[in-house]
Amino acid sequence: MRPIALLLALGLVNFTLAQNRDPFHWLASLHSPGYASLQADNTGGECPEECDCPPTFPVAMYCDNRDMKKMPYIPSRMKYVYLQHNQITSVPDNVFGNATNLVWIMLHENHINSVGKNAFSKLANLDRLYLSNNNLTEVPSNLPRSLRDLHLNHNSITKVSPSAFEGMENLTILLLHNNGLQEISGSLKGLKSLTLLDVSSNQLKKVPDGLPEMLHQLYLESNSIDAIPADFLSQFTNLQYVRFSHNALTDKGIPQNTFNISGLVELDLSFNKLERIPVVSSSLQHLYLQANQIKEFTLGSFCSVVDIMNFSKLKVLRLEGNEISAGDMPTEAALCLRLASDIAL
Numbered sequence: 412m413r414p415i416a417l418l419l420a421l422g423l424v425n426f427t428l429a430q431n432r433d434p435f436h437w438l439a440s441l442h443s444p445g446y447a448s449l450q451a452d453n454t455g456g457e458c459p460e461e462c463d464c465p466p467t468f469p470v471a472m473y474c475d476n477r478d479m480k481k482m483p484y485i486p487s488r489m490k491y492v493y494l495q496h497n498q499i500t501s502v503p504d505n506v507f508g509n510a511t512n513l514v515w516i517m518l519h520e521n522h523i524n525s526v527g528k529n530a531f532s533k534l535a536n537l538d539r540l541y542l543s544n545n546n547l548t549e550v551p552s553n554l555p556r557s558l559r560d561l562h563l564n565h566n567s568i569t570k571v572s573p574s575a576f577e578g579m580e581n582l583t584i585l586l587l588h589n590n591g592l593q594e595i596s597g598s599l600k601g602l603k604s605l606t607l608l609d610v611s612s613n614q615l616k617k618v619p620d621g622l623p624e625m626l627h628q629l630y631l632e633s634n635s636i637d638a639i640p641a642d643f644l645s646q647f648t649n650l651q652y653v654r655f656s657h658n659a660l661t662d663k664g665i666p667q668n669t670f671n672i673s674g675l676v677e678l679d680l681s682f683n684k685l686e687r688i689p690v691v692s693s694s695l696q697h698l699y700l701q702a703n704q705i706k707e708f709t710l711g712s713f714c715s716v717v718d719i720m721n722f723s724k725l726k727v728l729r730l731e732g733n734e735i736s737a738g739d740m741p742t743e744a745a746l747c748l749r750l751a752s753d754i755a756l
């Protein structure tokens with residue numbers, strides 16, 4: 412405890428100390444049982460005792476790694492609050508009070524299992540909200556539409572309502588991995604700026620419908636997906652990185668041209684049940700197929716047999732843990748896969 416806070420607690424300092432502050436704030440924070448007393452900090456402004464507010468950067472508040480069990484009082488000037496790695500269990504309504512200028516809220520690695528219906532709703536400038544590694548069972552309601560970066564991974568979320576991300580036209584990164592989701596179809600439709608979606612390590616049984624067209628990275632590994640419709644990947648105009656490893660994909664679930672999509676740079680299909688090498692676009696650079704049941708090296712999957720000059724751009728091809736060996740590679744592979752510097756069989 413800083414000396415001045417101790418004096419305050421003992422009643423030895425009168426309130427003239429707080430003369431340049433909002434007296435309502437000051438009193439309210441002293442008398443509200445949820446809020447610890449504030450330090451009399453005559454440089455940067457008020458600051459909860461258990462946190463640090465550097466005078467050189469008065470709009471940031473550092474409360475991470477302090478065994479806190481409750482949300483602290485957040486002064487209205489704050490833009491950046493660091494509350495990660497504590498033992499906070501709930502984020503009540505009004506906890507952000509008048510701190511409506513908040514831009515970043517870091518609340519990852521806590522034990523949050525309850526969030527007030529409107530806890531975040533007034534934060535019209537919120538850009539980043541990190542809530543990963545908590546005990547959430549649903550996406551908090553009324554999240555600000557201004558969000559660009561939302562981390563909800565490593566929780567126990569089992570459902571996403573169709574309106575959970577409504578109107579978030581600037582949301583660019585959405586992390587939902589390591590939850591208990593069986594279905595997210597429809598709820599991401601309006602996210603026209605979304606470029607990275609991670610829904611890996613959930614319980615999806617099929618590919619989600621209605622994903623945003625601007626996706627650049629799509630991570631769906633470690634689910635129970637057994638099929639990918641022919642037009643699934645072609646709905647995206649900028650897709651470059653796709654991960655489907657550790658699913659239940661079979662040849663039957665993959666129509667001929669599912670992966671024959673130009674623009675794709677990296678495709679991870681490892682740890683599935685494929686028996687054939689699927690057709691991929693000649694523009695693909697990294698293809699991961701290890702730990703499947705592939706029995707044949709089909710050169711036509713990479714290169715046109717008609718136009719052998721149209722060679723593959725593959726640099727990395729991983730095929731170990733299948734039912735083929737180096738001897739199964741046709742000699743023409745040298746021509747077709749001339750750029751590959753890393754082929755593992």
Ligand SMILES: *[C@@H]1O[C@H](CO)[C@@H](O)[C@H](O)[C@H]1NC(C)=O
Pocket residue numbers: 435436508509
């Ligand atoms: C927020 O601001 C309003 C109006 O400025 C004021 O009446 C209210 O007491 C403030 N609330 C908190 C929690 O500081």
Ligand SMILES: *[C@@H]1O[C@H](CO)[C@@H](O)[C@H](O)[C@H]1NC(C)=O
Pocket residue numbers: 522524545546
């Ligand atoms: C929170 O989650 C952890 C790990 O998943 C679990 O051990 C703990 O019991 C949960 N706590 C509450 C309060 O739900």
Ligand SMILES: *[C@@H]1O[C@H](CO)[C@@H](O)[C@H](O)[C@H]1NC(C)=O
Pocket residue numbers: 556557558578579580581
């Ligand atoms: C999205 O970003 C633009 C440009 O910064 C901004 O004008 C707009 O208000 C933002 N949309 C939302 C819903 O916050």
Ligand SMILES: *[C@@H]1O[C@H](CO)[C@@H](O)[C@H](O)[C@H]1NC(C)=O
Pocket residue numbers: 667668671690692711
């Ligand atoms: C892959 O797509 C290209 C361009 O759409 C097409 O010309 C080619 O025939 C396709 N490859 C196969 C094996 O279907």
Ligand SMILES: *[C@@H]1O[C@H](CO)[C@@H](O)[C@H](O)[C@H]1NC(C)=O
Pocket residue numbers: 673693718721
């Ligand atoms: C190679 O084939 C692809 C489709 O498979 C086509 O889009 C591309 O234009 C071809 N490139 C050359 C150099 O012929």
